[in-house]
Amino acid sequence: MVALFVVSAQAASGKTTVATGLGRQLLGEGKKVGFLRPTVGGKPSASLTGDAVFVQQALGLAEDVKLINPSLDGGKTLADRAREAYIEVSQNKDVVIVEGYCGPTPEDGDSKSAYEIARALKARVIIVENYASGQSAPQYMDSYLGFGDNLLGLILNKVPKQALKRTCEELTSKFTGSEMRILGVLPEERALVSFTVGELAEQINGEMLNNAEKSVALVENVMAGAMCVDSGLDYFGRKNNKAVVVRNDRPDMQMAALETSTRCLVISGGGEPIDYVRFKADEKGVPIITTRNDADTVIRHIEDLLDGTRFHQEKKLTRLAEILKSNLDFQAIHKGLGLST
Secondary structure (H helix, E strand, O other): OEEEEEEEOOOOOOHHHHHHHHHHHHHHOOOOEEEEOOEOOOOOOHHHHHHHHHHHHHOOOOOOHHHHOOEOOOOOOHHHHHHHHHHHHOOOOOEEEEEEEOOOOOOOHHHHHHHHHHHHHOOEEEEEEEOOOOOOOOOOHHHHHOOHHHEEEEEEEEEOHHHHHHHHHHHHHHHOOOOOOEEEEEEOOHHHHOEEHHHHHHHOOOEEOOOHHHHHOEEOEEEEHHHOOOOHHHHHOOOOOEEEEEEOOOHHHHHHHHOOOEEEEEEEOOOOOOHHHHHHHHHHOOOEEEOOOOHHHHHHHHHHHHHHOOOOOOHHHHHHHHHHHHHEOHHHHHHHHOOOO
16 A cells, blocks of 8 residues: 655646546556545645545545544544554555645745655655746755655646647756656646636626526636627637626627627626627527626636635546646656556
8 A cells, every 4th residue: 555645846737637637547456546645734624625535535435524624633643643544544545645835935834734744654655846937947846856766756737738748848858867757748728727607606796597407517718798899609609518608788799799609698797798699698508697796806716716726626637637647657656656557
């Protein structure tokens, strides 16, 4: 039995996404997988607990979420508390995936805690880091190298597709044979940072007027009709699976949006759509959401939703599996964990 510690020095790097994807891959290979997301320095927040619940469901875990997402605060040493939490979730498992943070420098308190947990569990460590424009090396190399012999390698996440090949070639060439092995370069994928129509309606305090059954549809892009200077059809045709925000006094733009790939139409400024907009939306199966907020406020609320989007939709798992299969060095990961395939 082995521990795999998935770590990042960045918020929203995709640790939970990668941990879930790796867990599902190992389950598909017949391995028994556990999960642990310990919190150091306080109780788990609601968002962290929500992530733990999702991973629990995605991996089909029988353990209670309190065991999966424990606080490691207490009178004993951090190493002892980490081992105790690990023992709780590792019974009859082949691999336990542990998720955590490190700091931007080796001296940071989060880094020291992460190093201690890795040593206590004798875990192999995979780093997940977001791509930065023109990146030729991990941003927090010194912090990551602090894991020493526990370090298995790095996964670079959210790389723009046009930069994917170049980034992969440059990083792989630069770090071949070094302490920092590149295990994968993952493309930016809008479908993995999407949210549902229902989540959008809740975020903007909107009312869904029709097609309520479409509230679970995933929104991958957002467009604002007020920003359109081109033909409405040409403009809205640039992005698929989108939410479109249009003022209530622009039925022409509302109709144009409905002629393209639109997940929902958000009408700002209060009031209901005119009859032929409502008829077209019903015909196309597109939900209309109305809100009293102006368009700028709606866009700000949606940006907040995008910033906080977490990996909680079952529909995303199939696409995630495809991305990992195409872009991760699973052979190196298996070898590093001492697992047969």
